[in-house]
Amino acid sequence: MQKGTIQVQTENIFPIIKKFLYSDHDIFLRELISNAVDASQKLKTLSSIGEAKGEFGDLIIEVKLDEEKKTITISDRGIGMTAAEVEKYLNQVAFSGAEEFVKKYKGQNENAIIGKFGLGFYSAFMVSDKVEVFTKSFKEEPAVRWECDGSPEYMLEETEKADRGTDIVLHINEESAEFLDAERIRGILNRFCRFLPVPIYFRHKEEKNEEEKEEVAPINNTQPAWKKKPADLTAEDYQNFYRELYPYNEPPLFWIHLNVDYPFNLTGILYFPKIKQSYEIQKDKIQLYSNQVFVTDEVKDIVPEFLMLLHGVIDSPDIPLNVSRSYLQGDPNVKKINNHITKKVADKLEELFNKERKEFEGKWDSLGLFVKYGMMTDDKFMERGNKFHLFETATNGGDGSEKKFYTLEEYRMATETLQKNKEGKLVILYTTDLVQQDAYIKGAEAKGYVVVKLDTIIDPSFINQMEMKWNEVHFNRVDADIADNLIDKQENQESVLSKDEETALKGLFDIKMPGLTMTVDVKGLSTEAPPVVATRPEFTRRMKDMASLSGPMGSFYANMPDEVTLTVNGNHPIYQQVLKNDDKDTQAKLVHNLADLALLSQGLLKGSNLTNFINRSVDLLGVGSQKSEVGSMK
Numbered sequence: 001m002q003k004g005t006i007q008v009q010t011e012n013i014f015p016i017i018k019k020f021l022y023s024d025h026d027i028f029l030r031e032l033i034s035n036a037v038d039a040s041q042k043l044k045t046l047s048s049i050g051e052a053k054g055e056f057g058d059l060i061i062e063v064k065l066d067e068e069k070k071t072i073t074i075s076d077r078g079i080g081m082t083a084a085e086v087e088k089y090l091n092q093v094a095f096s097g098a099e100e101f102v103k104k105y106k107g108q109n110e111n112a113i114i115g116k117f118g119l120g121f122y123s124a125f126m127v128s129d130k131v132e133v134f135t136k137s138f139k140e141e142p143a144v145r146w147e148c149d150g151s152p153e154y155m156l157e158e159t160e161k162a163d164r165g166t167d168i169v170l171h172i173n174e175e176s177a178e179f180l181d182a183e184r185i186r187g188i189l190n191r192f193c194r195f196l197p198v199p200i201y202f203r204h205k206e207e208k209n210e211e212e213k214e215e216v217a218p219i220n221n222t223q224p225a226w227k228k229k230p231a232d233l234t235a236e237d238y239q240n241f242y243r244e245l246y247p248y249n250e251p252p253l254f255w256i257h258l259n260v261d262y263p264f265n266l267t268g269i270l271y272f273p274k275i276k277q278s279y280e281i282q283k284d285k286i287q288l289y290s291n292q293v294f295v296t297d298e299v300k301d302i303v304p305e306f307l308m309l310l311h312g313v314i315d316s317p318d319i320p321l322n323v324s325r326s327y328l329q330g331d332p333n334v335k336k337i338n339n340h341i342t343k344k345v346a347d348k349l350e351e352l353f354n355k356e357r358k359e360f361e362g363k364w365d366s367l368g369l370f371v372k373y374g375m376m377t378d379d380k381f382m383e384r385g386n387k388f389h390l391f392e393t394a395t396n397g398g399d400g401s402e403k404k405f406y407t408l409e410e411y412r413m414a415t416e417t418l419q420k421n422k423e424g425k426l427v428i429l430y431t432t433d434l435v436q437q438d439a440y441i442k443g444a445e446a447k448g449y450v451v452v453k454l455d456t457i458i459d460p461s462f463i464n465q466m467e468m469k470w471n472e473v474h475f476n477r478v479d480a481d482i483a484d485n486l487i488d489k490q491e492n493q494e495s496v497l498s499k500d501e502e503t504a505l506k507g508l509f510d511i512k513m514p515g516l517t518m519t520v521d522v523k524g525l526s527t528e529a530p531p532v533v534a535t536r537p538e539f540t541r542r543m544k545d546m547a548s549l550s551g552p553m554g555s556f557y558a559n560m561p562d563e564v565t566l567t568v569n570g571n572h573p574i575y576q577q578v579l580k581n582d583d584k585d586t587q588a589k590l591v592h593n594l595a596d597l598a599l600l601s602q603g604l605l606k607g608s609n610l611t612n613f614i615n616r617s618v619d620l621l622g623v624g625s626q627k628s629e630v631g632s633m634k
């Protein structure tokens with residue numbers, strides 16, 4: 001057997017690193033500034049344990065753009081490197097001095113160090129023909145200059161440098177000329193470095209004036225709210241931070257401050273935004289940071305799908321950032337983080353619900369969306385959500401009191417006696433349109449039923465899913481049947497019409513109308529109920545609604561005729577007259593009009609059907625008055 005080490009040819013591997021290390025070239029600046037932050041943090045750590053002596057002064061980082069010389073220089077006042085360290089850290093690709101430092105100084109705030117892989121520095125070659133490093137260690141050793149043109153050969157020599165720290169000079173290559181633009185650099189700094197813990201100043205050639213230089217403010221906020229202790233923050237602080245992140249948004253509803261040390265490291269603030277319209281929902285508003293370095297705002301694999309509606313910041317050094325994104329889903333830390341966030345969000349909602357129910361109800365318009373979405377997509381969250389998911393009543397019940405909110409349990413208690421069907425299932429009555437379904441809501445309320453409002457974009461799917469997930473619950477839209485039949489209790493009603501009369505009446509209502517498939521049912525309802533009620537069976541209506549939301553096949557189904565049931569109230573006095581009318585033509589027209597009125601109240605009378613109704617009504621008015629004239633002449 002033979003064992004050995006695979007040989008890697010640097011000449012071959014170097015171009016690959018340069019080209020494929022990061023797909024996004026902007027990140028060279030993030031990597032080099034992260035190194036400068038690390039160098040500054042290391043100095044603080046060493047000084048705190050007495051290994052670095054003396055004053056270390058202002059640990060600022062400067063980014064200088066020189067358009068004429070075509071250079072970008074990143075300078076720090078951190079620990080610097082000795083010649084030996086340059087050899088070790090910069091000449092060995094994938095040897096991370098950061099990792100070495102973290103291991104050596106475990107327990108000394110090592111989480112503040114960003115570097116991990118020993119590759120970041122090489123991203124400089126993605127945009128440079130040549131990279132120079134001028135560095136002077138905090139140790140009493142001469143400064144050195146390192147130079148490399150991106151080939152595996154480098155140059156290292158002693159040099160003069162007044163201050164401790166490192167200057168990295170990038171000689172920007174031709175293809176990367178875009179980075180010689182001050183606004184472009186400012187944009188990258190704002191994106192990646194906005195919350196780094198060391199002040200960063202951006203200077204470019206135009207600001208030669210020394211006085212002006214003093215006035216330039218750091219581009220970053222070194223102490224973002226999520227890094228502070230919740231106890232040290234007021235509501236205003238949280239709101240201000242939200243405004244800093246999203247200057248154009250309305251103030252958030254509330255927020256959750258995340259702060260975990262174990263078993264993984266996670267800080268952050270998640271905000272619940274105010275949502276006025278469900279179509280406004282924007283995903284991908286959460287920003288992901290690693291040690292205050294911006295990483296991405298595509299958090300798809302890190303937060304549960306339904307929580308992507310939230311806004312804010314998550315910061316974790318434990319999320320493997322440099323690895324391929326598809327790997328994230330399987331990463332155990334990511335899974336734990338996911339579960340933790342879900343739990344925290346549920347905790348917060350439950351706490352608000354228990355402690356400030358009125359306020360919670362007031363925010364239900366926006367909150368409902370998260371809660372429902374969460375309950376549909378995450379079974380663990382559903383268990384929690386059952387406690388604070390609310391049904392809002394359609395109306396205030398006509399007694400001037402406010403609208404009521406019920407949890408499922410409360411709804412069950414309030415309606416149990418009236419709203420159980422013959423199978424013992426609880427029937428939840430809902431409306432999707434307060435105006436359109438007004439008559440039906442009133443009808444149901446008159447019977448003592450509680451109608452709730454489920455009118456948002458996700459409610460149709462929510463209803464379908466909850467019927468499967470909740471036991472013994474059935475949803476019926478309030479116009480799915482006449483009020484008497486909404487809860488299927490199999491109670492028989494007496495009709496004043498004889499069997500023959502019922503058959504005759506049913507025959508009269510056998511009307512054909514384009515775009516509608518009608519079923520007619522003659523029943524004895526109360527004399528006050530309308531003469532005809534049009535209802536759309538829950539099941540077929542739902543199918544059609546769902547179909548209209550989905551692709552081309554969907555629109556095929558959506559264009560199928562509407563299915564309608566006409567319930568003819570045989571007890572209504574009008575039929576005594578209609579049945580006695582000898583003028584068959586007028587009789588047919590009267591019946592047709594009664595059917596049309598019912599369809600009209602369901603919004604189903606359209607196009608030629610509507611035109612016909614109008615013409616027929618005019619006709620009937622004419623016939624009616626003619627007849628009475630004839631009568632009076634007699």
Ligand SMILES: Nc1ncnc2c1ncn2[C@@H]1O[C@H](COP(=O)(O)OP(=O)(O)OP(=O)(O)O)[C@@H](O)[C@H]1O
Nearest residue numbers: 035039089096097098115116117118119120121166
């Ligand atoms: N500005 C600097 N000051 C002092 N040391 C530095 C500086 N830049 C780089 N180094 C040293 O060079 C090493 C290699 O840097 P590099 O960016 O390649 O890797 P890293 O920061 O360790 O990890 P990552 O690939 O995650 O960025 C660093 O760990 C550090 O020891």
